[in-house]
Amino acid sequence: MLTKNNSFDPKGIVLLIGIPAATYVLMELICVIFFKTHVMKTMLDLSNFARNAGIGACAAFALSFNATSGRMDLSLSAQQMSSIIVGGTIALALGMGTFGILFFTIVVGLLGGSLVGLVFVTFRIPSMVLGIGMGLIYECITFTFFPNGLMLTGVENVKLLSDANFEIIVVLAAALVVILILQYTKFGYHQRAVQGSQRIAKQSGIKLFKTVFLCYAFAGALIALAGIFDVGFKGNLSVELGTTSNGSIFAYMFPVLFGAFLTRWTKNQTLGILSGVLVNEVFLRGLSAMNLPYAAVSLFNMLLFLGFLIFRENYPIIKRNKLKAERAKEARAYRLSLSNSVTV
Secondary structure (H helix, E strand, O other): OOOOOOOOOHHHHHHHHHHHHHHHHHHHHHHHHHHOOOOOOOHHHHHHHHHHHHHHHHHHHHHHHHHOOOOOOOOHHHHHHHHHHHHHHHHHHOOOOHHHHHHHHHHHHHHHHHHHHHHHHHHOOOHHHHHHHHHHHHHHHHHHHOOOOEEOOOOHHHHHHHOHHHHHHHHHHHHHHHHHHHHHOHHHHHHHHHHHOHHHHHHOOOOHHHHHHHHHHHHHHHHHHHHHHHHHHHOEEOOOOOOOOHHHHHOOHHHHHHHHHHHHHHOOHHHHHHHHHHHHHHHHHHHHHOOOOHHHHHHHHHHHHHHHHHHHHHHHHHHHHHHHHHHHHHHHHHHHHHHHHHHO
16 A cells, blocks of 8 residues: 655745755855865865765664654664675675675665564563664674674775765665655555554554564664765774764764654655755865864764754744744734724
8 A cells, every 4th residue: 555645845845955055055154254165175075975975864764764753773883884794795705796795785784673673572672772782782793703894995896885976876766765665655654653653553553563673674774775885985894892883873863853853844754854964964064174173073063963952842932932923913903903993
């Protein structure tokens, strides 16, 4: 059964395009006026921007499957590492190149996410606790059987993984698949229902645990896809222990929450997340153009996230005060009209 949400506020299109564009203009003005530079100076800057945006989009999509329903999967970074190392090693052992690595990485990521989802729906362990435990398990297994990690430097038939144009094509294809899944399938309808209220969704006949299981599975596949391009650009991936890479994954929570916030107008969370990714990457590219130290870039990025959270939590109050002001204005106009009629 195909389902879709037909209501679309034209204001959503303006927000999806206008907010990233406004962010770029603001960062460009700051760079030019105060630092005598530009956000994008060369084609290399544009290429790096596109690559980082592609990686960020896939990571944000992966986070959105569970985070928007209140489930924080802290095993995603370990899933990403193990999927890339295991899937890449298998593909190279079979003599495959770029497409083989992509295929096996996504398949291993899908299986890894499915296992986490299966444990979650079977034993009902709180998602954050489960994520930490499964993450440590994945790290230990990867370190035990693949201690050398994955080395792609010098491998001739994997150069496409570091090509920004190829990455953009793959990410756009992934975004299209996510849009089709979330907007035009029964699973997408059920996933949106679970986001609203799990109790109501279950009472209405939706198979809650099946939906949650699929969310974990899709998240595993997408987080693996997000990481493989970064590894293709860097040339290698080492095994990390202690869930130390969680910060880099959850830095993409801003696009996820931003996309969820825009859904009230766009009715399409995926496009909202893409818009949030562009805002985030333009902001970071502008900070980098200012030659700020890494600590300062991280600080300003977290301040952006915090500022958005404050705005999101206070938006209902702002909207309610606006409605009160409009009603007060209408009341004053009505009283004035009554006064004028009495005078006449």
